[in-house]
Amino acid sequence: VTTPSRIVPFGEAAFLVVLGERISAPLNRRTHALDSAVRERFHRDDGWGEPVPAYASLLVPFDPDRVPAADARARLAALVTAVEQSGIPPERPGPLVEIPVRYGGADGPDLDEVAERLGLSPREVVALHAGRTYRVFMLGFVPGFAYLGSVAPRLVLPRRATPRPRVPVGSIGIAGRQTAVYPFATAGGWHLLGRTDVTLWDPASDRPARLAPGDRVRFVPTGGPS
Amino acid sequence: MTAVLEVLVPGLLTTVQDAGRPDAARLGVPPAGACDPRGLMVANALLENPPGAPAVEITLGGVELTVRETTVLALGGADLGAVVVEEGRALAAGASHLVWAGQTIRFIGRRAGIVRGARAYLALPGGIDVPEVLGSASTCLVAGFGGVDGRRLRVGDLITGRRPSDPSLAGRAWPGPIVGDVTVVRVVAGPHGSRFGGRALDALTRRDWVVRPDSDRMGIRLSGPPLRHRHQGGSLVSVPVLWGAIQVPPDGTPIVLLADHQTVGGYPVLAVAIRADRSPLGQLAPGDPVRFELVDLAGAAAAWDTERAREAAVLGALARDERWHDHWRWAGS
Numbered sequence A: 001v002t003t004p005s006r007i008v009p010f011g012e013a014a015f016l017v018v019l020g021e022r023i024s025a026p027l028n029r030r031t032h033a034l035d036s037a038v039r040e041r042f043h044r045d046d047g048w049g050e051p052v053p054a055y056a057s058l059l060v061p062f063d064p065d066r067v068p069a070a071d072a073r074a075r076l077a078a079l080v081t082a083v084e085q086s087g088i089p090p091e092r093p094g095p096l097v098e099i100p101v102r103y104g105g106a107d108g109p110d111l112d113e114v115a116e117r118l119g120l121s122p123r124e125v126v127a128l129h130a131g132r133t134y135r136v137f138m139l140g141f142v143p144g145f146a147y148l149g150s151v152a153p154r155l156v157l158p159r160r161a162t163p164r165p166r167v168p169v170g171s172i173g174i175a176g177r178q179t180a181v182y183p184f185a186t187a188g189g190w191h192l193l194g195r196t197d198v199t200l201w202d203p204a205s206d207r208p209a210r211l212a213p214g215d216r217v218r219f220v221p222t223g224g225p226s
Numbered sequence B: 001m002t003a004v005l006e007v008l009v010p011g012l013l014t015t016v017q018d019a020g021r022p023d024a025a026r027l028g029v030p031p032a033g034a035c036d037p038r039g040l041m042v043a044n045a046l047l048e049n050p051p052g053a054p055a056v057e058i059t060l061g062g063v064e065l066t067v068r069e070t071t072v073l074a075l076g077g078a079d080l081g082a083v084v085v086e087e088g089r090a091l092a093a094g095a096s097h098l099v100w101a102g103q104t105i106r107f108i109g110r111r112a113g114i115v116r117g118a119r120a121y122l123a124l125p126g127g128i129d130v131p132e133v134l135g136s137a138s139t140c141l142v143a144g145f146g147g148v149d150g151r152r153l154r155v156g157d158l159i160t161g162r163r164p165s166d167p168s169l170a171g172r173a174w175p176g177p178i179v180g181d182v183t184v185v186r187v188v189a190g191p192h193g194s195r196f197g198g199r200a201l202d203a204l205t206r207r208d209w210v211v212r213p214d215s216d217r218m219g220i221r222l223s224g225p226p227l228r229h230r231h232q233g234g235s236l237v238s239v240p241v242l243w244g245a246i247q248v249p250p251d252g253t254p255i256v257l258l259a260d261h262q263t264v265g266g267y268p269v270l271a272v273a274i275r276a277d278r279s280p281l282g283q284l285a286p287g288d289p290v291r292f293e294l295v296d297l298a299g300a301a302a303a304w305d306t307e308r309a310r311e312a313a314v315l316g317a318l319a320r321d322e323r324w325h326d327h328w329r330w331a332g333s
Helices: A025-041 A069-085 A111-118 A122-130 B022-027 B037-046 B200-205 B275-282 B297-327
Strands: A006-009 A014-018 A057-061 A096-103 A134-139 A146-149 A164-167 A171-175 A178-181 A186-188 A191-195 A216-223 B004-009 B014-017 B055-059 B063-067 B071-077 B082-084 B095-099 B104-107 B119-123 B158-160 B184-189 B209-211 B219-223 B245-247 B255-257 B269-273 B289-294
Touching (some): A006 A069, A014 A069, A025 A057, A096 A122, A111 A191, A122 A191, B004 B071, B037 B119, B184 B297, B200 B289, B275 B297
Parallel strands (some): B184 B289
Antiparallel strands (some): A096 A191, A134 A216, B004 B158, B184 B269, B209 B289, B219 B255
């Protein structure tokens, strides 16, 4: 976190602010603090686009016809410095979202294999997965797909060698130090442990993505081996 | 509304697209929208629609539409060999046409001698009438929303304009180029140059690439000798990415992101296509050769200004043409 952020052009009409090269909660908090600051100060009417936050970086689009790139960079640099000097924002607990999960069986077709590969019982895998409160680090991959971290070190597996062409809606997967709920049926390469009926993506609603960066998530087992 | 077409043969990939929804990227939503924004603008301008109004994007041809009600329509983007089957009348790209109830429009496909372009845009008066979702009528294929029920068009779908047909808008031609030179795409250096060996940009720009058949609206995949990363430079903590970014996965074969790209990516970005060349990029078809030419940010800005000035001049010429056209206005259909 001590490394200063870098601002690099990403094409002609955006800057990428790189706050770090790691997945860490403090870096992610700072990323979202910067995201909020950018949204607060740089408005569409003045030629700025909606910023896009990731783990430890922020894309800040602008219209070079309205904000000259040099001005955009200077204003962004001043804001980055201000956010850095205010330190890492304290962990203000985000809203806690509880997601009921049916682990194993047809809902979690990879549970047994994951357990076997990790030298655990399916029950232990469920206990480890449901035994933590996760942080939403970012949205990406597909609409409303929230990257949650970090899973217990004992649950870490690389993603599946061959992705499934179709993962059912509500499936809960793990890959690396991350876990996520598939917001709708789509292709996916994560190991599927269970499934929920909670709706995570509804483009017609005022809040299309149920989960937002900074939210906290707990999975609550409702069936399967427990 | 009255202007109605019915899909008889939907072709490879036919979707409703407009200017897209770039502001929803923070929700993980691909920008979507026309792969060739200029082709979309041309089709709309011919019907006096807003430049980013929804149109039908047709990929490579093989599409047949039945005209259910007499209408004016306009075509932008690639010339995919559109004809009125009953008359054998060719419907030129970059022009507006009157088609009559009962007729069939067929997009034969790219013809020998016309090698440019992959995507045609069919506009109806006022734009295609579909609801907006997250600020856009574009089809989000991966999540299944926008456009017509969030999917590609299929047999029996009805396509309607937002305005009644005005036959006086038929017979206009775009007084400028329709699809530009697709073989050279200009790029600026990307944000991850240090992840690559010193000559990676040279390697990207000094040779011809060929568009692979597995390219789609998410990205153009290129075949050619692999580009080299530095040791362990092949993957990174995912960062937000954008349209035109040239990602280089660990296997070294570049992917140029298009309209339906994922919003974050874990592959280093070696270069970024400039905005002025976004439309030609979106017209590349499998098997097409493409070269990349490195420019600096000032060069990219100059290219953008040139493109905009050219567009304004052509739009001005189209408007003057309209006065001539008024002279020939004929009543109703």
